[in-house]
Amino acid sequence: MNTIVTFGEVLMRIAPLGNKKLKQSNQLEYYFGGTEANVAISLAQLGNSTQHVGAVSNDFLGEAVKGYLQQNGVNTSAIQDSSHPLGVYFMETGAVMRSTTISYNRAHSAFCNIDPKIIDWYAILENANWFHWTGITPALSENAYQALKDGLVVANELGITISADPAYRSNLWKYGRDAKATLNELVGLSNIFIGGPNEINELLDTSYSNEIEQFIEASSTVMDRHKGLQKVFDKTRSSRNVNWHKIKARTWNGVEFAETRELEITHVVDRIGTGDAFAAGLIHGLLHYDDYEALEFANAACALKHTIEGDANLVSETEIKNIVKGNVNGRILR
DSSP states (O other): OOEEEEEOOOEEEEEESTTOOGGGOSOEEEEEEOHHHHHHHHHHHTTOEEEEEEEEESSHHHHHHHHHHHHTTEEOTTEEEESSOOEEEEEEOOBTTBOOEEEEEOTTOTTTTOOGGGOOHHHHHTTOSEEEEETHHHHHOHHHHHHHHHHHHHHHHHTOEEEEEOOOOTTTOOSSOOHHHHHHHHHTTOSEEEOOHHHHHHHHTOOOOSSHHHHHHHHHHHHHHSTTOOEEEEEEEEEEETTEEEEEEEEEOSSOEEEOOOEEESSOSOOTTHHHHHHHHHHHHHHHSOHHHHHHHHHHHHHHHTTSSSSSOOOOHHHHHHHHTTOOSOOOOO
């Protein structure tokens, strides 16, 4: 069985019910989420062995997080208990032309204060064959950066495939480290790049557009800059409004370009975690199928996440394959 390791922060999402603004509501609902943990949960739903590494508060919230991950098939044995609080984000879900808004409370969280020295990466990665990280993690603190870098170094030493989703969030990089230099350093330790011209422009100070030729050129440039990168995978999105989106995916492996058909989501249930669903679908696909099949699988997984409440994509391989086959009419299955 494939074993995938993820590393990152788990947060509590707190939001008014439905599409209400906070000042309208005295009732709130919560979910646990966090981009890398979302990937681990989705991969576990698809039958993979997954382990999440991180830190949570040493109270009932931290216990609830670990219970949530365990219930969804994720190994939590390498999650540290911390005297610092669990990170939280608040969300107001938009509708039609009103955007969804998010406010984070994570600056002094348990994960930001994770202790890199007590993470035994050799033991964690000994039986793994994939390691996934995102650009959010090294943006949070020096400790998070150092722990991630240590893990990537060990993964390289052990010959483990590493996927990078180096999303740049300018409002997170507040502890003094240069964001672009750091992300380039970590991408240089990776093999699979999840992103497109926008992410490459942030890394390399380039100005590629989203046109196909520009995507190929951007992908070639980042692969030339970071010789360990073997393939680039990108998800593109167009939207009529908050509730109506179209997505498709594309890839460049240094020789060949490929692109999926477009999938239309006319009634978005929950936008959060859709990129994580794409990453998980891609990882699962690359472990089981050829590159184009993996791309189609990732795009379908992403589309289905738009229909699932909460941060994680709780769908099966069969459900995703049905979308790949073109079964998008939502008929009742009996």
